[in-house]
Amino acid sequence: MREFFWPITISVVLWFALAGCGGSSGIKPGATPPECDLVRATSGVADSVTVVSFDAIEPEIAPWARHPGERLLFHHLYETLINVDCDGQVRARLATSWRHDGSGRHWIFEMRNKARFWDGSRLTAHDVVKSWGELAVAPDIINAVVDSVTAEDKRILHVYLGRPQQDVPYALSTLEFAVVKSADDSSWPLGSGPYQIVRVGKRSNAAPQREIIIRPAKGPESPVVRIIEATANDARDLLEGAADLMITRDPTVLSYATNQPHLTLAPLPWNQTYVLLSTSRARILREGGTLQPVSPALSNGLARDAVRTDARPYSLPGWWVEPRECFDYLPVPDGDMTRAGAETDERSPHRIVYDVGDPTAKELAERIVALSDAAAGSAMSAETQAVFAALPGLQAEDSPGMITAGLLSDGFEASFRSGDDFAYIIAMPRRAPDPCAEIRKLLTRAPWLAILGSDFPGALIPLTDTREHAIANGNHINLGVDWYGNVFIEPAP
Numbered sequence: 001m002r003e004f005f006w007p008i009t010i011s012v013v014l015w016f017a018l019a020g021c022g023g024s025s026g027i028k029p030g031a032t033p034p035e036c037d038l039v040r041a042t043s044g045v046a047d048s049v050t051v052v053s054f055d056a057i058e059p060e061i062a063p064w065a066r067h068p069g070e071r072l073l074f075h076h077l078y079e080t081l082i083n084v085d086c087d088g089q090v091r092a093r094l095a096t097s098w099r100h101d102g103s104g105r106h107w108i109f110e111m112r113n114k115a116r117f118w119d120g121s122r123l124t125a126h127d128v129v130k131s132w133g134e135l136a137v138a139p140d141i142i143n144a145v146v147d148s149v150t151a152e153d154k155r156i157l158h159v160y161l162g163r164p165q166q167d168v169p170y171a172l173s174t175l176e177f178a179v180v181k182s183a184d185d186s187s188w189p190l191g192s193g194p195y196q197i198v199r200v201g202k203r204s205n206a207a208p209q210r211e212i213i214i215r216p217a218k219g220p221e222s223p224v225v226r227i228i229e230a231t232a233n234d235a236r237d238l239l240e241g242a243a244d245l246m247i248t249r250d251p252t253v254l255s256y257a258t259n260q261p262h263l264t265l266a267p268l269p270w271n272q273t274y275v276l277l278s279t280s281r282a283r284i285l286r287e288g289g290t291l292q293p294v295s296p297a298l299s300n301g302l303a304r305d306a307v308r309t310d311a312r313p314y315s316l317p318g319w320w321v322e323p324r325e326c327f328d329y330l331p332v333p334d335g336d337m338t339r340a341g342a343e344t345d346e347r348s349p350h351r352i353v354y355d356v357g358d359p360t361a362k363e364l365a366e367r368i369v370a371l372s373d374a375a376a377g378s379a380m381s382a383e384t385q386a387v388f389a390a391l392p393g394l395q396a397e398d399s400p401g402m403i404t405a406g407l408l409s410d411g412f413e414a415s416f417r418s419g420d421d422f423a424y425i426i427a428m429p430r431r432a433p434d435p436c437a438e439i440r441k442l443l444t445r446a447p448w449l450a451i452l453g454s455d456f457p458g459a460l461i462p463l464t465d466t467r468e469h470a471i472a473n474g475n476h477i478n479l480g481v482d483w484y485g486n487v488f489i490e491p492a493p
Contacts, residue, residue: 036086038266038479038487039472045492046476048224052238052246056229057212059188059200063178064138068247068468071175073227075486076214078178078191081109081128081157082168084433084483086269090168094123094179094192095157104164105147109157117181118196118217125151131179135189140444141176144437145169163436170433174484194218195225221491223477239263244473247487249309249360249466257471264474268485270430270465273314274364276352277424277446280392282459285452291392294461298371298386303464306367307360310469314462319435320428324454326436349403350394350422353415356406361425364463365404372402390461391423419448430465431484 053069063078065071081095095109115123129151136142147160161169171177180189188197196217201210209229216222230238235246235253239260247268248254257263281291299313352368354361372394374384388395394402402422407415415421432438443450449459470487472479478490 036480036482038268038470038481039264039474039477041474041476041478041492043475045478046223046244048226049244049473049477049489050226050228050238050242051489052228052230052235052243054230054232054235054246054248056209057227059186061137062189063175063180063191064141065175069227069229072247072487073212073214074175074178075193075488076195076225077193077197078175078180078189079115079193080173080175080178082173084170084173086481086483088483090170090173093173094128098168100166104166105161107159107161107168109159111155111157113155115192117190117192119183119190121181122154123179123181123192124154125157126154127181128157128179131181132177135180135182136176138176141437141441144440145171145177145434170483171437174433192217194222198224216491222489223491225489239471243471244477245479245487245489246471247468248471249468251308251310253471254310254469262473262475264472266470266472266479266481267310268468268470268481268487269483270312270315270467271485272427272466273318273430274360274425274427274463274466276364276368276390276461276463277426277449278391278459278461279419279422279448280394281390281461282419282448282452282456284392285455285458291458292389294390295382295386297382298390298461299463301371301383302364302367306363307464307466308363309360309466311360311464311466313464315465318462319432319438320442320457320460323435323439323457326439327454349401350391350399351405352402352423352425353405353407353412353421354425355409355412357409358427360464360466361427362404362406365406365425369402369404394422413445416446419446425463427466433484 051072053072055067055069057070057073061070063074065074079094081093082098083091083093085091092112094112094115096112098107098109100107111123111125111128117123129149132142132146132149145162147162149160150158152158178191180191183190186197188200194217195214198213198215200212203210209231211229212227213224214227215224228238228242232250232253235248235250236256238246239253239257246253254265257265284291296313303311303313352365354365356362368387371381371384371387372391374381393399405421416424416426428442429438443456449456452459468485470479478492480488480490482488
């Protein structure tokens with residue numbers, strides 16, 4: 001395990017405020033709390049169900065997941081030390097109990113004695129060490145939380161955190177910390193979850209999508225699951241036919257499903273916050289200037305008028321709002337802001353940049369540009385005034401105006417890292433299991449923000465919260481949901 005690039009700490013008070021609390025001793029596994037039931041079958045659970053993923057699922061990145069299809073599949077295949085239920089309560093999974101040494105930095109976990117990989121081999125504390133170290137697909141995320149990890153024996157695991165926490169770290173419940181084992185005969189890593197891989201179809205020019213079959217690994221009580229890779233164009237046909245579950249924020253698909261009597265629409269927890277990041281605000285902060293407050297009229301209007309999916313005005317608190325204590329052990333990196341917001345041609349319009357694959361970011365960017373073009377003077381709306389407050393320099397007499405620019409992911413990340421453009425719209429997780437780790441990830445992506453140290457939130461303008469919906473065949477599928485909004489297929493009672 002590598003040492004932290006930035007050692008981070010945060011107070012217990014901030015952790016309670018932003019993440020909720022769990023017990024410092026283990027909570028034995030139990031029945032899913034009733035409030036965590038998402039859908040209950042009205043006609044009994046079917047022997048098999050079909051799930052639709054609108055994105056390709058790749059074994060090479062497991063257990064780390066990029067989109068809803070991978071999150072749903074990998075959560076059924078791979079286990080973490082703990083779970084966090086929808087009510088924010090920590091529950092045992094691979095670990096049966098845990099405690100810390102009093103400092104909050106050294107945690108001791110006792111592993112479940114009967115935990116087994118799919119091949120029947122015992123899952124031990126040594127497997128956790130190997131999985132988080134040698135097999136980790138996202139080591140930077142792990143290293144942002146864990147300083148080191150060692151196995152005392154097969155059952156006792158010692159985890160040393162990068163910052164003290166008096167409650168068991170929620171971050172250990174995320175897929176980055178799931179435990180896997182490499183398989184000699186498969187590109188899919190072995191897991192210990194309730195399901196295991198049975199068959200994976202092959203893609204071809206004639207059939208670019210494929211089908212993945214998983215079955216219960218520990219008994220026949222749960223249904224066999226068939227996962228179909230599809231496109232949004234297939235959604236209506238699949239909802240009328242084979243699909244028993246799809247997770248989407250597509251308003252067209254949601255509207256169509258509303259009129260299908262056999263389908264149940266279940267809103268998931270608000271899981272994303274869209275944020276406007278302004279390089280001109282960052283420059284003013286760097287120079288010790290004063291920023292204008294931004295009216296909530298902007299957030300209210302964007303949620304109401306701009307976003308076609310399920311959205312609401314940004315709701316406090318965000319995990320980035322009070323970051324100062326995260327910087328107690330976090331040195332502000334060296335650097336300058338000479339490139340931040342510097343267009344190649346001062347006569348060219350300012351660009352507000354977004355990832356072209358994110359339709360909500362596109363809608364927000366287009367609406368903000370439209371508001372900035374509104375007539376000045378007494379007729380200026382509260383939303384337009386808020387846009388000018390959010391983006392200093394946009395209202396200047398010599399301002400060239402503003403346009404939107406959708407970039408492919410690699411191009412967007414390159415621009416975001418350099419800060420070359422005038423403004424950016426990004427989606428950030430609504431719930432952060434480790435706020436300081438999320439801050440570290442954001443500032444690593446955008447060093448021009450990191451230069452501001454704990455003042456960086458001044459460059460962020462939260463816009464809207466969004467969420468996905470599960471569309472399920474309510475006749476014969478049981479679904480549960482956790483604190484993050486992950487959906488689980490559950491057995492018959």
